[in-house]
Amino acid sequence: MFFKIAWLLMRKDLTVEVRSREILYTTAFFAVSCVLVFSFALVKEGRPLQDGAAGILWIAIAFAGTLALGRTFERERHAETLRALLLAPAGRPAIYVGKLLGILALLFSVELVLVPLVGLLFQAAFQREVGWMIALLVAGTVGFAAVGTLFAAMLVRARSRDVMLPVLLYPITIPVIIAGVRGTAALLQAAPDVETARMWVALLVFFDAVFVTLSLWTFESLMTD
Amino acid sequence: MRRYLSPLLFVAMAMFAVAPVLIERAPYEASMGLVQKIFYFHVPSAMVMFVSAFVCGIASVLFLFKNRPSSDHVAAAAGELTAVFGLIVLVTGPMWARRAWGVWWEWDARLTSSLLVELIFVAYLLVRKYGGPASEKLAAAIALFGMANVPFVYVSVNLWRTLHPRTTVAMTLPAGMKEPFWFSVAAFGLLYIALLTIRSWLGRERAELERAYLELEEE
Amino acid sequence: MAGGIAAAAAAPLVAQQPSPEPSVWELPQTAPQQGEFVPVKGLPQQEQLPAASLVMGAYAFVWVVLLLYVWSLWRRLGALQRELSDLRKRTAARK
Numbered sequence: 132m133f134f135k136i137a138w139l140l141m142r143k144d145l146t147v148e149v150r151s152r153e154i155l156y157t158t159a160f161f162a163v164s165c166v167l168v169f170s171f172a173l174v175k176e177g178r179p180l181q182d183g184a185a186g187i188l189w190i191a192i193a194f195a196g197t198l199a200l201g202r203t204f205e206r207e208r209h210a211e212t213l214r215a216l217l218l219a220p221a222g223r224p225a226i227y228v229g230k231l232l233g234i235l236a237l238l239f240s241v242e243l244v245l246v247p248l249v250g251l252l253f254q255a256a257f258q259r260e261v262g263w264m265i266a267l268l269v270a271g272t273v274g275f276a277a278v279g280t281l282f283a284a285m286l287v288r289a290r291s292r293d294v295m296l297p298v299l300l301y302p303i304t305i306p307v308i309i310a311g312v313r314g315t316a317a318l319l320q321a322a323p324d325v326e327t328a329r330m331w332v333a334l335l336v337f338f339d340a341v342f343v344t345l346s347l348w349t350f351e352s353l354m355t356d
Numbered sequence: 357m358r359r360y361l362s363p364l365l366f367v368a369m370a371m372f373a374v375a376p377v378l379i380e381r382a383p384y385e386a387s388m389g390l391v392q393k394i395f396y397f398h399v400p401s402a403m404v405m406f407v408s409a410f411v412c413g414i415a416s417v418l419f420l421f422k423n424r425p426s427s428d429h430v431a432a433a434a435g436e437l438t439a440v441f442g443l444i445v446l447v448t449g450p451m452w453a454r455r456a457w458g459v460w461w462e463w464d465a466r467l468t469s470s471l472l473v474e475l476i477f478v479a480y481l482l483v484r485k486y487g488g489p490a491s492e493k494l495a496a497a498i499a500l501f502g503m504a505n506v507p508f509v510y511v512s513v514n515l516w517r518t519l520h521p522r523t524t525v526a527m528t529l530p531a532g533m534k535e536p537f538w539f540s541v542a543a544f545g546l547l548y549i550a551l552l553t554i555r556s557w558l559g560r561e562r563a564e565l566e567r568a569y570l571e572l573e574e575e
Numbered sequence: 576m577a578g579g580i581a582a583a584a585a586a587p588l589v590a591q592q593p594s595p596e597p598s599v600w601e602l603p604q605t606a607p608q609q610g611e612f613v614p615v616k617g618l619p620q621q622e623q624l625p626a627a628s629l630v631m632g633a634y635a636f637v638w639v640v641l642l643l644y645v646w647s648l649w650r651r652l653g654a655l656q657r658e659l660s661d662l663r664k665r666t667a668a669r670k
Contacts, residue, residue: 278501285497287458290488298482302475303501306508313512336507352420353493371656376634392612394633401637440644448633455629514598533612554648561655568662 133225140216140229144203145236154202159241162195163248170252184255185315189271189308191245192238197297198274199237200283203230208287223351231280231343238272260318263328267318270335271311274342275304281346285353310335365550371543375536394452396536398445400544402470405441408434408548409473412480413503419479428492429559431499433552435480441548442474465514472509476502 139339142356169187207213216226246268257264282299286292314331345347357547375396412434418427449467450460461467483495 281469281497282494284486285494288489289483289491289494291486295483295487298479299498302472302479303505304500305472306512307514309509334508336511341504341508342501345501349420349497349500353497393630395612397634440640444637444640446635451629451633451636525633530612551644551648554652558648558652558655561652561659565655565659565662568659568666572662572666 133228136222136225137228137232140226140233141236144230144233147206148233148237154199154206155237155240158195158199158237158242159204161198162191162241162245163256165194166245166249166252184249184253184257185312185319187253188246188249188315189311191249192242192272192311193275193301193304193308195241195245196234196238196272196279197300199241200234200276200279200300201235201293201296204236204283204287213284215226223354224347227280227284227347227350230284231276233278234280235272237338238276239269241271243267255319257315257319260323260325260328263318263323263325263332264315266332267311267314267328267335270332270339271307271314274307274335274339275300277339277343277346278303281350282303284346284350295307307335310338358518360518361453363384364546364553368543368547368550371539371546375540375543376471392452392456394448396540397544398448398452399537400541401441401444401448403541404548405438405445405470405473406431408438408441408552409477409499409503409506411505412438412477420493420496425563426498426556429556429563430552431496432484432492432559434493435477435484435499436555437548437551438477439474439481441544442470442477445470446474464512465510468513469506469510473502473506476505 166187169183169190173183204213207216208301217223246257246264249255279296279300286295286299289295310331311342314328314335317327317331414432415427415431415434418424419431449470454460480495480498480502483491483498485491487494531555
Protein backbone atom coordinates (compact mmCIF):
# COMPACT_ATOMS: atom_id res chain seq x y z
CA MET A 132 0.00 0.00 0.00
CA PHE A 133 2.79 2.33 1.00
CA PHE A 134 4.77 1.81 -2.18
CA LYS A 135 1.65 1.96 -4.29
CA ILE A 136 0.88 5.42 -2.97
CA ALA A 137 4.44 6.60 -3.39
CA TRP A 138 4.50 5.22 -6.92
CA LEU A 139 1.18 6.86 -7.82
CA LEU A 140 2.37 10.17 -6.51
CA MET A 141 5.59 9.98 -8.47
CA ARG A 142 3.68 9.06 -11.61
CA LYS A 143 1.37 12.00 -11.06
CA ASP A 144 4.33 14.36 -10.73
CA LEU A 145 6.05 12.92 -13.77
CA THR A 146 2.89 13.07 -15.87
CA VAL A 147 2.39 16.72 -15.01
CA GLU A 148 6.02 17.42 -15.71
CA VAL A 149 6.20 15.52 -18.98
CA ARG A 150 3.34 17.57 -20.37
CA SER A 151 5.09 20.89 -19.99
CA ARG A 152 8.67 19.85 -19.20
CA GLU A 153 8.94 23.29 -17.67
CA ILE A 154 10.91 22.44 -14.56
CA LEU A 155 13.16 19.99 -16.39
CA TYR A 156 14.19 22.45 -19.10
CA THR A 157 14.61 25.44 -16.80
CA THR A 158 16.59 23.48 -14.22
CA ALA A 159 18.81 21.86 -16.85
CA PHE A 160 19.45 25.21 -18.46
CA PHE A 161 20.22 26.77 -15.10
CA ALA A 162 22.72 24.02 -14.33
CA VAL A 163 24.40 24.56 -17.69
CA SER A 164 24.61 28.32 -17.11
CA CYS A 165 26.17 27.66 -13.72
CA VAL A 166 28.80 25.48 -15.28
CA LEU A 167 29.50 28.09 -17.94
CA VAL A 168 29.95 30.80 -15.32
CA PHE A 169 32.40 28.56 -13.50
CA SER A 170 34.23 27.71 -16.67
CA PHE A 171 34.88 31.40 -17.27
CA ALA A 172 35.71 32.07 -13.66
CA LEU A 173 37.97 29.12 -12.90
CA VAL A 174 39.78 28.16 -16.09
CA LYS A 175 43.20 29.73 -16.56
CA GLU A 176 45.09 29.72 -19.90
CA GLY A 177 42.83 27.04 -21.26
CA ARG A 178 43.82 24.61 -18.56
CA PRO A 179 41.33 23.28 -16.04
CA LEU A 180 42.14 23.55 -12.38
CA GLN A 181 42.99 20.38 -10.52
CA ASP A 182 39.85 19.02 -8.93
CA GLY A 183 38.00 21.83 -10.67
CA ALA A 184 35.70 19.52 -12.56
CA ALA A 185 34.69 17.58 -9.46
CA GLY A 186 33.85 20.69 -7.46
CA ILE A 187 32.03 22.41 -10.28
CA LEU A 188 29.92 19.37 -11.03
CA TRP A 189 28.69 19.07 -7.47
CA ILE A 190 28.10 22.78 -7.04
CA ALA A 191 26.00 22.74 -10.19
CA ILE A 192 24.04 19.76 -8.86
CA ALA A 193 23.47 21.49 -5.53
CA PHE A 194 22.29 24.75 -7.12
CA ALA A 195 20.13 23.01 -9.70
CA GLY A 196 18.71 20.75 -7.02
CA THR A 197 17.71 23.69 -4.86
CA LEU A 198 16.03 25.33 -7.80
CA ALA A 199 14.18 22.15 -8.78
CA LEU A 200 12.96 21.65 -5.21
CA GLY A 201 11.73 25.20 -4.96
CA ARG A 202 9.91 25.05 -8.28
CA THR A 203 8.30 21.69 -7.63
CA PHE A 204 6.83 22.74 -4.34
CA GLU A 205 5.88 26.15 -5.69
CA ARG A 206 3.77 24.31 -8.20
CA GLU A 207 2.16 22.33 -5.41
CA ARG A 208 1.48 25.46 -3.45
CA HIS A 209 0.01 27.20 -6.45
CA ALA A 210 -2.43 24.44 -7.12
CA GLU A 211 -3.00 23.85 -3.42
CA THR A 212 -2.49 20.19 -4.06
CA LEU A 213 -0.33 19.71 -1.00
CA ARG A 214 -3.24 20.25 1.33
CA ALA A 215 -5.33 17.90 -0.75
CA LEU A 216 -2.63 15.28 -0.52
CA LEU A 217 -2.41 15.64 3.22
CA LEU A 218 -6.15 15.32 3.59
CA ALA A 219 -6.16 12.14 1.56
CA PRO A 220 -6.13 8.89 3.54
CA ALA A 221 -2.57 8.22 2.50
CA GLY A 222 0.20 7.66 5.01
CA ARG A 223 2.34 10.78 5.34
CA PRO A 224 5.62 8.95 4.84
CA ALA A 225 4.29 7.62 1.53
CA ILE A 226 3.70 11.18 0.38
CA TYR A 227 7.25 12.07 1.29
CA VAL A 228 8.68 9.12 -0.63
CA GLY A 229 6.50 9.89 -3.63
CA LYS A 230 7.71 13.49 -3.81
CA LEU A 231 11.29 12.32 -3.23
CA LEU A 232 11.10 9.89 -6.16
CA GLY A 233 9.74 12.62 -8.40
CA ILE A 234 12.56 14.99 -7.47
CA LEU A 235 15.12 12.23 -7.98
CA ALA A 236 13.81 11.49 -11.46
CA LEU A 237 14.14 15.17 -12.27
CA LEU A 238 17.64 15.51 -10.88
CA PHE A 239 18.92 12.37 -12.57
CA SER A 240 17.66 13.70 -15.89
CA VAL A 241 19.50 16.94 -15.30
CA GLU A 242 22.68 15.07 -14.35
CA LEU A 243 22.49 13.10 -17.62
CA VAL A 244 23.09 16.41 -19.37
CA LEU A 245 25.37 17.94 -16.79
CA VAL A 246 28.01 15.24 -16.36
CA PRO A 247 29.00 14.97 -20.04
CA LEU A 248 29.01 18.73 -20.33
CA VAL A 249 31.35 19.20 -17.37
CA GLY A 250 33.51 16.36 -18.67
CA LEU A 251 33.75 18.12 -22.02
CA LEU A 252 34.46 21.61 -20.75
CA PHE A 253 36.98 20.58 -18.13
CA GLN A 254 38.57 17.61 -19.87
CA ALA A 255 37.52 15.34 -17.05
CA ALA A 256 37.33 11.65 -17.83
CA PHE A 257 34.16 10.74 -15.92
CA GLN A 258 33.59 7.73 -18.12
CA ARG A 259 36.70 5.88 -16.97
CA GLU A 260 35.15 4.43 -13.85
CA VAL A 261 31.54 4.70 -14.89
CA GLY A 262 30.22 2.30 -12.27
CA TRP A 263 31.69 4.17 -9.33
CA MET A 264 30.81 7.53 -10.85
CA ILE A 265 27.18 6.48 -11.10
CA ALA A 266 27.27 5.12 -7.55
CA LEU A 267 28.59 8.47 -6.30
CA LEU A 268 26.03 10.45 -8.22
CA VAL A 269 23.13 8.29 -7.11
CA ALA A 270 24.13 8.18 -3.46
CA GLY A 271 24.92 11.89 -3.36
CA THR A 272 21.77 12.99 -5.17
CA VAL A 273 19.60 10.82 -2.92
CA GLY A 274 21.17 12.38 0.18
CA PHE A 275 20.70 15.90 -1.12
CA ALA A 276 17.15 15.27 -2.31
CA ALA A 277 16.11 13.46 0.88
CA VAL A 278 16.85 16.44 3.09
CA GLY A 279 15.77 18.92 0.42
CA THR A 280 12.34 17.36 -0.10
CA LEU A 281 11.60 17.55 3.60
CA PHE A 282 12.72 21.15 3.98
CA ALA A 283 11.03 22.32 0.80
CA ALA A 284 7.75 20.71 1.90
CA MET A 285 8.06 22.43 5.27
CA LEU A 286 8.79 25.80 3.75
CA VAL A 287 5.76 25.77 1.44
CA ARG A 288 3.81 27.83 3.94
CA ALA A 289 6.70 29.89 5.24
CA ARG A 290 7.66 33.45 4.40
CA SER A 291 10.83 34.16 2.41
CA ARG A 292 10.85 30.51 1.42
CA ASP A 293 13.04 31.10 -1.62
CA VAL A 294 16.01 32.21 0.38
CA MET A 295 15.26 30.00 3.36
CA LEU A 296 15.65 26.77 1.42
CA PRO A 297 19.33 27.25 0.52
CA VAL A 298 20.05 28.76 3.94
CA LEU A 299 18.73 25.64 5.63
CA LEU A 300 19.72 23.05 3.06
CA TYR A 301 23.37 23.84 2.35
CA PRO A 302 24.81 23.50 5.86
CA ILE A 303 23.04 20.19 6.35
CA THR A 304 24.16 18.75 3.01
CA ILE A 305 27.81 19.74 3.36
CA PRO A 306 28.90 16.12 4.01
CA VAL A 307 27.22 15.15 0.73
CA ILE A 308 29.17 17.81 -1.14
CA ILE A 309 32.43 16.88 0.56
CA ALA A 310 31.95 13.19 -0.15
CA GLY A 311 30.78 13.79 -3.71
CA VAL A 312 33.65 16.10 -4.61
CA ARG A 313 36.37 14.04 -2.94
CA GLY A 314 35.04 10.83 -4.44
CA THR A 315 34.78 12.32 -7.92
CA ALA A 316 38.24 13.84 -7.62
CA ALA A 317 39.64 10.45 -6.60
CA LEU A 318 38.13 8.90 -9.71
CA LEU A 319 39.45 11.65 -11.97
CA GLN A 320 43.09 11.18 -10.99
CA ALA A 321 45.59 9.88 -13.52
CA ALA A 322 45.37 6.48 -11.82
CA PRO A 323 41.76 6.35 -10.58
CA ASP A 324 41.72 5.82 -6.83
CA VAL A 325 38.82 3.40 -6.60
CA GLU A 326 39.34 2.61 -2.93
CA THR A 327 38.95 6.21 -1.85
CA ALA A 328 35.89 6.57 -4.03
CA ARG A 329 34.47 3.41 -2.50
CA MET A 330 34.95 4.84 0.99
CA TRP A 331 33.14 8.02 0.05
CA VAL A 332 30.29 6.08 -1.52
CA ALA A 333 29.99 4.08 1.68
CA LEU A 334 29.81 7.30 3.70
CA LEU A 335 27.15 8.66 1.37
CA VAL A 336 25.07 5.51 1.62
CA PHE A 337 25.25 5.74 5.39
CA PHE A 338 24.25 9.41 5.23
CA ASP A 339 21.31 8.53 2.97
CA ALA A 340 20.13 5.79 5.31
CA VAL A 341 20.25 8.08 8.35
CA PHE A 342 18.61 11.08 6.74
CA VAL A 343 15.90 9.29 4.81
CA THR A 344 14.97 7.60 8.07
CA LEU A 345 15.01 10.90 9.97
CA SER A 346 12.91 12.53 7.27
CA LEU A 347 10.32 9.75 7.28
CA TRP A 348 10.24 9.92 11.04
CA THR A 349 9.67 13.66 11.27
CA PHE A 350 7.52 14.23 8.17
CA GLU A 351 4.36 13.26 9.99
CA SER A 352 4.81 15.58 12.96
CA LEU A 353 6.08 18.44 10.82
CA MET A 354 3.13 18.48 8.46
CA THR A 355 0.51 18.49 11.21
CA ASP A 356 -0.25 21.87 12.57
CA MET B 357 14.74 26.60 39.79
CA ARG B 358 13.90 30.29 39.94
CA ARG B 359 15.03 30.64 43.54
CA TYR B 360 18.53 29.48 42.72
CA LEU B 361 18.84 31.81 39.77
CA SER B 362 20.19 34.92 41.47
CA PRO B 363 22.80 33.12 43.58
CA LEU B 364 23.74 31.07 40.50
CA LEU B 365 24.27 34.16 38.41
CA PHE B 366 26.20 35.81 41.20
CA VAL B 367 28.49 32.83 41.65
CA ALA B 368 29.09 32.61 37.89
CA MET B 369 29.97 36.30 37.67
CA ALA B 370 32.23 36.03 40.69
CA MET B 371 34.02 33.09 39.17
CA PHE B 372 34.48 35.07 36.00
CA ALA B 373 36.02 37.91 37.97
CA VAL B 374 38.42 35.57 39.76
CA ALA B 375 39.40 33.57 36.69
CA PRO B 376 41.89 36.07 35.22
CA VAL B 377 43.94 35.94 38.41
CA LEU B 378 44.15 32.17 38.23
CA ILE B 379 44.87 32.26 34.51
CA GLU B 380 47.61 34.80 35.00
CA ARG B 381 49.29 32.66 37.60
CA ALA B 382 49.19 29.54 35.42
CA PRO B 383 52.51 28.57 33.86
CA TYR B 384 53.23 29.44 30.23
CA GLU B 385 53.15 26.73 27.63
CA ALA B 386 56.50 25.81 26.10
CA SER B 387 55.83 26.17 22.40
CA MET B 388 52.99 28.70 22.35
CA GLY B 389 53.77 31.05 25.21
CA LEU B 390 51.34 33.70 26.31
CA VAL B 391 48.78 33.23 23.58
CA GLN B 392 48.00 29.73 24.79
CA LYS B 393 46.14 31.33 27.68
CA ILE B 394 43.24 31.99 25.36
CA PHE B 395 42.69 28.25 25.81
CA TYR B 396 41.23 28.89 29.27
CA PHE B 397 38.13 30.50 27.85
CA HIS B 398 38.15 29.18 24.30
CA VAL B 399 37.81 25.52 25.26
CA PRO B 400 35.15 25.96 27.99
CA SER B 401 33.15 28.07 25.50
CA ALA B 402 33.45 25.26 22.97
CA MET B 403 32.28 22.72 25.53
CA VAL B 404 29.29 24.87 26.44
CA MET B 405 28.50 25.44 22.77
CA PHE B 406 28.32 21.74 22.00
CA VAL B 407 26.37 20.91 25.15
CA SER B 408 23.93 23.66 24.25
CA ALA B 409 23.59 22.34 20.71
CA PHE B 410 22.62 18.95 22.10
CA VAL B 411 20.20 20.49 24.60
CA CYS B 412 18.54 22.28 21.70
CA GLY B 413 18.48 19.13 19.59
CA ILE B 414 16.93 17.00 22.32
CA ALA B 415 14.41 19.66 23.30
CA SER B 416 13.50 19.98 19.62
CA VAL B 417 12.85 16.26 19.34
CA LEU B 418 10.65 16.40 22.43
CA PHE B 419 8.77 19.33 20.96
CA LEU B 420 8.29 17.63 17.60
CA PHE B 421 7.00 14.39 19.01
CA LYS B 422 5.40 15.31 22.31
CA ASN B 423 4.25 18.83 21.42
CA ARG B 424 5.16 20.23 24.81
CA PRO B 425 5.48 24.04 24.62
CA SER B 426 7.99 24.00 27.48
CA SER B 427 10.33 21.95 25.28
CA ASP B 428 10.03 24.59 22.59
CA HIS B 429 11.01 27.35 25.04
CA VAL B 430 14.06 25.44 26.18
CA ALA B 431 14.99 24.72 22.56
CA ALA B 432 14.72 28.39 21.62
CA ALA B 433 16.86 29.38 24.60
CA ALA B 434 19.48 26.74 23.89
CA GLY B 435 19.51 27.72 20.22
CA GLU B 436 20.33 31.34 21.04
CA LEU B 437 22.99 30.33 23.54
CA THR B 438 24.62 27.96 21.06
CA ALA B 439 24.94 30.83 18.59
CA VAL B 440 26.33 33.18 21.27
CA PHE B 441 28.94 30.77 22.65
CA GLY B 442 29.70 29.61 19.13
CA LEU B 443 30.52 33.17 18.20
CA ILE B 444 32.94 33.33 21.14
CA VAL B 445 34.60 30.09 20.07
CA LEU B 446 34.90 31.11 16.42
CA VAL B 447 36.46 34.48 17.25
CA THR B 448 38.81 33.52 20.11
CA GLY B 449 39.97 30.43 18.20
CA PRO B 450 41.43 32.28 15.22
CA MET B 451 42.96 34.83 17.58
CA TRP B 452 44.84 31.98 19.20
CA ALA B 453 45.53 30.28 15.89
CA ARG B 454 47.07 33.35 14.31
CA ARG B 455 49.85 33.19 16.86
CA ALA B 456 50.11 29.45 17.37
CA TRP B 457 49.77 28.20 13.79
CA GLY B 458 50.47 31.33 11.75
CA VAL B 459 47.07 31.32 10.01
CA TRP B 460 43.69 32.69 10.99
CA TRP B 461 41.79 29.68 9.70
CA GLU B 462 42.33 26.07 8.60
CA TRP B 463 39.79 23.72 7.11
CA ASP B 464 40.36 20.87 9.53
CA ALA B 465 37.70 18.67 11.10
CA ARG B 466 37.22 20.51 14.36
CA LEU B 467 37.03 24.05 12.97
CA THR B 468 34.82 23.09 10.08
CA SER B 469 32.38 21.21 12.32
CA SER B 470 32.25 24.16 14.69
CA LEU B 471 31.63 26.60 11.87
CA LEU B 472 28.92 24.34 10.56
CA VAL B 473 27.20 24.04 13.93
CA GLU B 474 27.26 27.82 14.17
CA LEU B 475 25.78 28.16 10.68
CA ILE B 476 23.06 25.66 11.48
CA PHE B 477 22.10 27.47 14.64
CA VAL B 478 22.13 30.87 13.02
CA ALA B 479 19.81 29.31 10.41
CA TYR B 480 17.75 28.01 13.33
CA LEU B 481 17.40 31.52 14.74
CA LEU B 482 16.58 32.96 11.30
CA VAL B 483 13.83 30.42 10.81
CA ARG B 484 12.33 31.13 14.20
CA LYS B 485 12.34 34.84 13.48
CA TYR B 486 11.43 35.02 9.79
CA GLY B 487 9.87 31.68 9.02
CA GLY B 488 6.28 32.83 9.44
CA PRO B 489 3.61 30.64 11.00
CA ALA B 490 4.53 27.20 12.31
CA SER B 491 8.20 28.13 12.16
CA GLU B 492 8.82 26.55 15.57
CA LYS B 493 8.35 23.08 14.15
CA LEU B 494 10.51 23.77 11.14
CA ALA B 495 13.24 25.18 13.37
CA ALA B 496 12.98 22.06 15.54
CA ALA B 497 13.60 19.94 12.43
CA ILE B 498 16.65 22.08 11.63
CA ALA B 499 18.06 21.53 15.10
CA LEU B 500 17.46 17.80 14.85
CA PHE B 501 18.99 17.44 11.41
CA GLY B 502 21.86 19.67 12.41
CA MET B 503 22.65 17.44 15.36
CA ALA B 504 22.44 14.27 13.26
CA ASN B 505 24.74 15.94 10.79
CA VAL B 506 27.63 16.81 13.09
CA PRO B 507 29.26 13.36 13.18
CA PHE B 508 29.09 13.17 9.38
CA VAL B 509 30.78 16.52 8.99
CA TYR B 510 33.41 15.63 11.52
CA VAL B 511 34.24 12.32 9.88
CA SER B 512 34.23 13.61 6.34
CA VAL B 513 36.43 16.60 7.09
CA ASN B 514 38.70 14.50 9.29
CA LEU B 515 39.38 12.25 6.35
CA TRP B 516 41.44 15.11 4.95
CA ARG B 517 43.71 16.27 7.72
CA THR B 518 43.63 17.75 11.18
CA LEU B 519 45.80 20.42 12.74
CA HIS B 520 43.97 21.03 16.01
CA PRO B 521 45.48 19.99 19.35
CA ARG B 522 43.98 16.65 20.15
CA THR B 523 41.08 16.16 22.53
CA THR B 524 43.39 14.43 24.98
CA VAL B 525 44.98 17.77 25.88
CA ALA B 526 42.22 18.63 28.32
CA MET B 527 42.65 15.35 30.17
CA THR B 528 46.42 15.44 30.42
CA LEU B 529 46.88 18.97 31.68
CA PRO B 530 49.83 19.40 34.04
CA ALA B 531 49.29 20.60 37.61
CA GLY B 532 49.60 24.38 37.18
CA MET B 533 47.20 24.45 34.25
CA LYS B 534 44.60 22.00 35.43
CA GLU B 535 43.07 24.18 38.16
CA PRO B 536 42.43 27.36 36.19
CA PHE B 537 41.09 25.31 33.30
CA TRP B 538 38.53 23.36 35.25
CA PHE B 539 37.66 26.49 37.19
CA SER B 540 36.89 28.21 33.89
CA VAL B 541 34.85 25.22 32.76
CA ALA B 542 32.81 25.43 35.96
CA ALA B 543 32.37 29.19 35.53
CA PHE B 544 31.14 28.85 31.96
CA GLY B 545 28.95 25.91 32.89
CA LEU B 546 27.21 27.77 35.69
CA LEU B 547 26.78 30.83 33.52
CA TYR B 548 25.22 28.69 30.82
CA ILE B 549 22.71 27.14 33.20
CA ALA B 550 21.78 30.57 34.53
CA LEU B 551 21.35 32.06 31.05
CA LEU B 552 19.39 29.05 29.82
CA THR B 553 16.99 29.39 32.72
CA ILE B 554 16.48 33.11 32.17
CA ARG B 555 15.99 32.77 28.44
CA SER B 556 13.52 29.87 28.83
CA TRP B 557 11.59 31.97 31.28
CA LEU B 558 11.49 34.75 28.68
CA GLY B 559 9.94 32.32 26.22
CA ARG B 560 7.31 31.24 28.72
CA GLU B 561 6.43 34.84 29.58
CA ARG B 562 6.00 35.65 25.92
CA ALA B 563 3.65 32.69 25.49
CA GLU B 564 1.77 33.94 28.55
CA LEU B 565 1.49 37.37 26.96
CA GLU B 566 0.09 35.95 23.74
CA ARG B 567 -2.46 33.99 25.70
CA ALA B 568 -3.50 37.15 27.53
CA TYR B 569 -3.94 38.97 24.22
CA LEU B 570 -6.12 36.18 22.91
CA GLU B 571 -8.26 36.35 26.02
CA LEU B 572 -8.65 40.06 25.53
CA GLU B 573 -9.74 39.63 21.94
CA GLU B 574 -12.28 37.04 22.88
CA GLU B 575 -14.17 39.47 25.04
CA MET C 576 25.57 -2.22 8.90
CA ALA C 577 26.43 0.72 6.70
CA GLY C 578 28.95 1.81 9.31
CA GLY C 579 30.62 -1.58 9.02
CA ILE C 580 30.88 -1.17 5.29
CA ALA C 581 32.38 2.27 5.76
CA ALA C 582 34.99 0.93 8.17
CA ALA C 583 35.78 -2.00 5.93
CA ALA C 584 36.08 0.25 2.91
CA ALA C 585 38.34 2.64 4.80
CA ALA C 586 40.60 -0.06 6.20
CA PRO C 587 42.51 -0.91 2.99
CA LEU C 588 43.00 2.82 2.41
CA VAL C 589 44.51 3.40 5.83
CA ALA C 590 46.61 0.23 5.72
CA GLN C 591 48.69 1.80 2.98
CA GLN C 592 49.41 4.98 4.97
CA PRO C 593 52.40 5.06 7.34
CA SER C 594 50.34 6.61 10.12
CA PRO C 595 51.83 6.97 13.63
CA GLU C 596 48.43 6.64 15.33
CA PRO C 597 46.48 3.41 14.83
CA SER C 598 43.22 5.19 14.08
CA VAL C 599 40.94 4.42 11.17
CA TRP C 600 39.92 8.01 10.61
CA GLU C 601 43.27 9.75 10.39
CA LEU C 602 45.60 10.43 7.51
CA PRO C 603 49.17 11.72 7.84
CA GLN C 604 49.15 15.18 9.37
CA THR C 605 50.20 18.25 7.45
CA ALA C 606 51.78 19.76 10.57
CA PRO C 607 52.96 18.22 13.86
CA GLN C 608 50.08 17.79 16.26
CA GLN C 609 50.26 18.44 19.94
CA GLY C 610 49.46 15.63 22.31
CA GLU C 611 49.70 17.67 25.47
CA PHE C 612 50.67 21.04 26.79
CA VAL C 613 54.15 21.46 28.29
CA PRO C 614 54.46 24.08 31.05
CA VAL C 615 57.49 26.33 31.27
CA LYS C 616 58.65 29.12 33.58
CA GLY C 617 58.97 32.66 32.28
CA LEU C 618 58.30 33.64 28.70
CA PRO C 619 60.54 33.03 25.66
CA GLN C 620 61.93 36.34 24.37
CA GLN C 621 60.12 36.75 21.07
CA GLU C 622 56.68 36.03 22.50
CA GLN C 623 56.24 39.09 24.65
CA LEU C 624 54.09 41.89 23.25
CA PRO C 625 52.10 40.88 20.12
CA ALA C 626 50.57 37.87 21.82
CA ALA C 627 49.47 40.03 24.74
CA SER C 628 47.19 42.12 22.54
CA LEU C 629 45.61 38.97 21.15
CA VAL C 630 44.99 37.51 24.60
CA MET C 631 43.60 40.80 25.92
CA GLY C 632 41.50 41.18 22.79
CA ALA C 633 40.09 37.68 23.06
CA TYR C 634 39.28 38.12 26.71
CA ALA C 635 37.66 41.50 26.13
CA PHE C 636 35.62 40.00 23.29
CA VAL C 637 34.27 37.26 25.55
CA TRP C 638 33.19 39.80 28.14
CA VAL C 639 31.61 42.12 25.57
CA VAL C 640 29.61 39.35 23.92
CA LEU C 641 28.34 37.93 27.21
CA LEU C 642 27.45 41.33 28.59
CA LEU C 643 25.65 42.31 25.40
CA TYR C 644 23.63 39.12 25.53
CA VAL C 645 22.73 39.51 29.19
CA TRP C 646 21.73 43.11 28.49
CA SER C 647 19.58 42.00 25.55
CA LEU C 648 17.86 39.44 27.78
CA TRP C 649 17.30 42.08 30.43
CA ARG C 650 15.75 44.48 27.97
CA ARG C 651 13.47 41.88 26.42
CA LEU C 652 12.35 40.59 29.78
CA GLY C 653 11.62 44.12 31.00
CA ALA C 654 9.58 45.04 27.94
CA LEU C 655 7.64 41.80 28.17
CA GLN C 656 6.81 42.23 31.83
CA ARG C 657 5.67 45.80 31.30
CA GLU C 658 3.40 44.69 28.47
CA LEU C 659 2.07 41.83 30.56
CA SER C 660 1.22 44.03 33.55
CA ASP C 661 -0.39 46.60 31.20
CA LEU C 662 -2.54 43.91 29.71
CA ARG C 663 -3.52 42.51 33.05
CA LYS C 664 -4.58 45.96 34.21
CA ARG C 665 -6.69 46.35 31.11
CA THR C 666 -8.43 43.01 31.51
CA ALA C 667 -9.03 43.73 35.20
CA ALA C 668 -10.45 47.17 34.36
CA ARG C 669 -12.79 45.62 31.79
CA LYS C 670 -14.27 43.15 34.23
